[in-house]
Every structure is written in structure tokens, then in C-alpha cells.
Amino acid sequence: MNFEPIIGLEVHIELSTKSKMFCGCPAEHFGVSPNTQVCPVCLGLPGALPAANKLAIENCIRFGLALNCEVSEFSKFDRKHYFYPDLPKSFQISQYDLPFCINGKYESIRIKRVHMEEDTGKLIHTNLNGKKVSLVDFNRSGVPLVELVTEPDFRSVDAVVKFLKEIQLTVRYLGISTADMEKGSMRLEANISLRVKEQESKRVNELPDYKVELKNINSFRYLTKALDAEIKRQAELLEDGKKIKQETRGYDEDRDRTFSQRSKEEAQDYRYFPEPDIPPIRIGELKIKNLKFKFPELPSQKRGKYQKLGLSANYIEVLVQERARADYFETALALAKQYNISEKEIAGVMVNQNLDGKFAEPAGLVKKLVELQNVDYASQADVEEAIKKVVLDNGKAVKDYQAGKEQVLGFLIGMVQKELKGKGKIELIKETLISYIHGR
């Protein structure tokens, strides 16, 4: 049987705000000693009163707008209850029925929602005195976390990876998070099920009656392997006519297989209710307009622009991968206009020679290109003169070349260039030299 995967994604992105989501503790927690950036609010101590971070909410909405979402005019926070040692209050402040952003679309992928919540503490699983324990660090507890949920619109692992790379890039362009998977500031969960391909024509849009949630995916490489392993596992079960259990699974890289983490039904009963400590939030048209006003150009827009300039796909992708680099390119382009330096030339020296790494300012790079342009190249006549002399003086080398020793050509070009005091254009010397020798 031929199966096709049906995949939906949940992406968590930690926002790079200065302070946490509901209290004034520092949000940057990477490499900080355990439990040194916590207060009564993020430790869930009784009587503490959370107050929502305005910038975090704005950045959540900007992200939603970048994914073409509708922004909810009226929104609120809710409590999501479950027991786990990394959750000090035994509930997480999240959003349930009124998330900040809904109904987006990114290329062919429908975005169900983009909502705001708080991160949990961090668990480190280890052995202490022969006992299996977890160490709990609450520095991460309460760090602003945006959750993006897609509809199950992916039909291949490649499409998933492509989408996620674009999300990562978009987040970085917006400047709202580092979206660094290794450091955990971007985390993924994938819902995955299989359906028989042939049925598609008869049962369009019908989704399988189960889904398996793959959790704790922390790199693109890991993601590909975990999805492939899970697709293989499900295909084998379906081939055998077995039903697939709805559950949460993790991925064991050493054994290249997924494993069951907990059964879903019970855990799913989160008993959401409105967070009584945080008043609701109203987001008017004006506010949305202001947020849009501060929008940078997004990767897709830059790609479109560069295509119009006639740059090759390869150049475009390299330039777009970093917003700073794309901005550098555009500044250099504006400066270079008056000197008649082409966009391809600038892109070329950036991509092929990393010249932007050598010149911190685009102006420096343009100056260098102008200098190169102004070099007085030796004339065709001078080149021919020098070649005549070199050929006469190096009879043996010329014979060797004629006998098939190609590498001698480099030596001869070098000699001609020396004769021209470095002012020859290599391509011109090479062409003229070859035709001269062959013509003799």
C-alpha cells in the first residue's frame, strides 16, 4: 500500500524580551545558575499577581500578522491545568478560545492560531546516588512563549522542513526571537498520521481517525529523522492491518525509533478556564496599524525584489538568509548606483568572496569596487607585445605546453603578467596567449 503522511505542526518560540511574560524577572536564562531569576509570580507562590508584558503581546501579534492572521479584537488569557514538576502553579497561563491571532495562511499552509503563553521550568534528568531524578530549574518559568499551530496541511517531511526554516527566518527578520533550536528558543511538535494514497480521489479531505504527537524535537536533522522513523512505524502497523494508538511519542536517536510517552486521553483534560487575575485585552484597528507600520521587509518580499533585479536563485537565497546581510546588500546597492556598478557584481563579491565580511560598512565595499573599476588595464597591444617577449624567452616552456603539459600555461600567464607589471587582465592574457602559441 502507498501511504501519504498528514502532518500538522505546533511551533513554540521563546520571545527575546528583557523581562518575563507576567513578572519583571530577566527572560534571558541560557547559562544562568539554576533558580536565581525567579520571584513569587514565576514560582507560583500563593498570592502573587501576574501582569502581562506589553511588548511580548505586541510581538506575538506582529508574528501573527506576518503569517497573514486575523487579529482578535478582544482577547484574554486562560489557565491550562496539568501536573508536571516543571509547572510550579500546576497550571500554565495560556490562551484557549480567544487567542491573539487566528486563521492565517503561509503559502499553502493554513495557520490555525498564534497565541501567547508562558514557558515552563527546565528539567534535567540525571542520576543522583544511584537514583533516577530530575533537577528542576525555574529560571525559564514564565518566559514569554508564542505558540503557532498549523492545520494538518503538510504531505511530506520536506515541506515541513521548508516551512519551519521560513518561520525561523521570519521570526529573525521581525527581531522577536533568536529562534535557536539548539538553545531551545524554537521547539517543535508534529502531529502525524498516515492515509492510503489511492483513497484520496474517493475520500478527499478525509483525515485519519487518529494522530500521534511527536514531542521534544530540537533540530532540523532530528526532526527529519524522527518524522521518517514515525512514518515507517505507522506504515508497518497499517500494512499489518493494525490500528494506531493516539498518543504522545518521543524519538530515540540511538535506536532510530520513536517511543510512547504517555497516553493522550487523560492528559488532554486540561480544564481550561479564564485567568481571573489578568483583565482581558482589546486590540483596536489603530493598534494593529501601528504594529504594521513598524514591520520590516520580510524574506519573501526581499526574494521578490531581488528576482526583479535579475539575481540568480542561489545569490538570492544566500543574501536573504540573514537580514543584516540583505540590508547590507541594499545599502551597498544604493551607494553603488552612481558608479555604474551592477547589482550582480555586488551580490557576486558578497556571496563568492565574502567581501562584506572584510568591510564592516557597505560604503567600504563600494569604495573597493570603484577602485577595482578604475584600474588601468594594459591594452591589447601591450599584452601582445609582452606575450611575444615571454614566448621568445621561454622556448622550453612553450614546447612543453605544445606537447600537452597544460599546467605550464599558468607559468606563462604569470610571466606575461610580470612583464605587464600586474596590469593585465588575466582572461585577456590567457586567450591571447593560447591563440598566439597555437598560431605559431
Place this chain on the structure above:
Amino acid sequence: MSGLTTDEILHLSRLANLTLSKKETTTLKDQLSDVINYFKELKKLRTDDVSPTSQTTGLEDVLREDQVDATRILTNDEVLSGTDKTHNGAFVVPQVIDKDL
């Protein structure tokens, strides 16, 4: 008078991470059923013209600027003062992940 079933009580106890004895299950089943039935009194009220709310203060948009407030941060000793199970500044709990392969 309708009430909760024993299964519902057991489900709730699992969600609350509580282990109940048989006797406790019976007691709680009756007590919780009473509470829920008492709430049914609210059904007598006319609420046709009242829109649902989860807030009583009438406030909106109570937000804070993104600024660090170090004055509220507790020392590591204070944080860990409620437990004697610690290691290098962290709380120690029994491991919870089960790899059920």
C-alpha cells in the same frame, strides 16, 4: 437529584494527582455531587440579558512595560527554603519520563 458517577470521581482524582481509598471515593462522590447540585440553584436566575464574563473588575488592558524588576527576585536560598531535596541550586524530584518502548 443527579450526581457524579464513581468513574467521574476517579477521573477527577487522577487529574488532581490524588490516590483515593474506596471509602474516600464514596464520601467525595456524595460531597461533590452536593456541591454541583447546589450550583444548579443558579439556573433559577434569569440571565437572558446578561453577557457572560470571567471578570468582575471591569478592567481591560492592564499591562506592564518590558522592564526587568530585580527587586522582586528571590535568592537561591529563599527559593529552596521549602525543601531539603536540592542539588546545585536546583530542586530534586523523582524522574517522571517513562520510556515505554
